[in-house]
Amino acid sequence: MNAKIEISMKNQFHKPVLLLTLLFAQLFSYSAAFIHEHVNRAAVLSLPMSLKTFFYNHLDFITEESTIPDVRKYMFNDKGESARHFIDAENFGTIELLPGSMAEIQAKYDEVFLQKNGILPWYVQDLMTKLTKAFKEKRKTEILLLASDLAHYITDLNLPLHTCINYDGQLTDQKGIHSFWEAQIPELFGMNYNYNTGEPRQIEDVQKEILHTLSVSNRLSDTLLLKEKELSQNMFRDRIFQIDAGGLIRKNKFNQVVHTVDYARLYSANIHGMVEKQIRAAISMTANFWYTAWVDAGMPDVNGLDPQELTKSKAEQLKQDLQLWKAGKLSGFQSENEF
Numbered sequence: 001m002n003a004k005i006e007i008s009m010k011n012q013f014h015k016p017v018l019l020l021t022l023l024f025a026q027l028f029s030y031s032a033a034f035i036h037e038h039v040n041r042a043a044v045l046s047l048p049m050s051l052k053t054f055f056y057n058h059l060d061f062i063t064e065e066s067t068i069p070d071v072r073k074y075m076f077n078d079k080g081e082s083a084r085h086f087i088d089a090e091n092f093g094t095i096e097l098l099p100g101s102m103a104e105i106q107a108k109y110d111e112v113f114l115q116k117n118g119i120l121p122w123y124v125q126d127l128m129t130k131l132t133k134a135f136k137e138k139r140k141t142e143i144l145l146l147a148s149d150l151a152h153y154i155t156d157l158n159l160p161l162h163t164c165i166n167y168d169g170q171l172t173d174q175k176g177i178h179s180f181w182e183a184q185i186p187e188l189f190g191m192n193y194n195y196n197t198g199e200p201r202q203i204e205d206v207q208k209e210i211l212h213t214l215s216v217s218n219r220l221s222d223t224l225l226l227k228e229k230e231l232s233q234n235m236f237r238d239r240i241f242q243i244d245a246g247g248l249i250r251k252n253k254f255n256q257v258v259h260t261v262d263y264a265r266l267y268s269a270n271i272h273g274m275v276e277k278q279i280r281a282a283i284s285m286t287a288n289f290w291y292t293a294w295v296d297a298g299m300p301d302v303n304g305l306d307p308q309e310l311t312k313s314k315a316e317q318l319k320q321d322l323q324l325w326k327a328g329k330l331s332g333f334q335s336e337n338e339f
């Protein structure tokens with residue numbers, strides 16, 4: 001069952017609690033599964049052969065695991081999890097002046113502040129250190145789990161609305177833009193996106209790269225909110241939202257407003273394909289970071305971690321998937337639609 005529905009059923013006789021829960025749950029009850037699964041899968045295919053064979057052997061795990069960090073957040077109610085997925089960057093001051101490590105940011109701000117404003121960039125840094133260590137020690141399960149998790153948070157960092165205070169347009173009367181941007185639009189048009197981002201490169205300064213990405217994402221959040229405001233301003237409600245028989249705005253199963261397909265198309269054009277661009281940025285950053293962790297670990301031979309039979313049994317499928325991926329396409333899985 002969806003986390004939000006479950007919570008609201010439990011609390012149906014406690015109105016104030018219910019309201020608070022709904023308020024909280026509404027912001028976090030979706031997972032952008034489409035984006036996360038596509039990013040993780042595409043990143044595997046872009047790796048150099050020395051890494052790709054091993055990662056491809058576990059392609060389904062890496063794809064499925066891409067949404068687990070969100071599941072930890074709202075299904076298991078993991079207290080520390082939420083703050084890892086976002087940063088209200090405006091509350092931290094100048095991004096370029098932020099420290100790069102978790103220890104430094106924890107020395108500067110107390111735990112309450114960090115839980116409220118998010119720790120996403122420093123969590124990415126933390127996972128990167130752990131993944132490098134796992135590669136060094138050739139710990140197969142840890143490599144797979146950490147690489148998949150890292151990809152999730154790198155993707156969040158490249159989703160502009162995860163990096164700003166006005167993350168659901170709630171401050172500017174644009175509520176619903178978060179799921180519109182991260183779920184409805186990619187679900188509508190994602191089959192036409194190009195998921196081939198080329199070969200990864202080694203990142204010299206990981207901390208700098210993370211803060212640079214944050215800065216780009218945060219600037220894009222302004223743009224995407226402003227563009228939506230401009231577009232919707234002089235438009236009738238029924239052109240923007242799907243309206244049900246009773247005259248109300250239609251909602252999906254997560255209680256999020258549903259936009260019209262025409263409006264989604266128009267908006268995508270107005271932001272010049274920013275959704276696809278950010279998905280591509282996430283794929284390429286994920287592959288760069290996996291590759292860099294492996295290089296920094298001394299390029300260990302990971303192919304020996306799997307039995308040869310497994311690699312052999314996957315070889316033909318890999319060839320076919322690479323053929324498709326060269327044309328920018330992914331196959332062999334189905335994301336659970338939220339819209």
Ligand SMILES: [Zn+2]
Nearest residue numbers: 069070085156
């Ligand atoms: Zn997330």
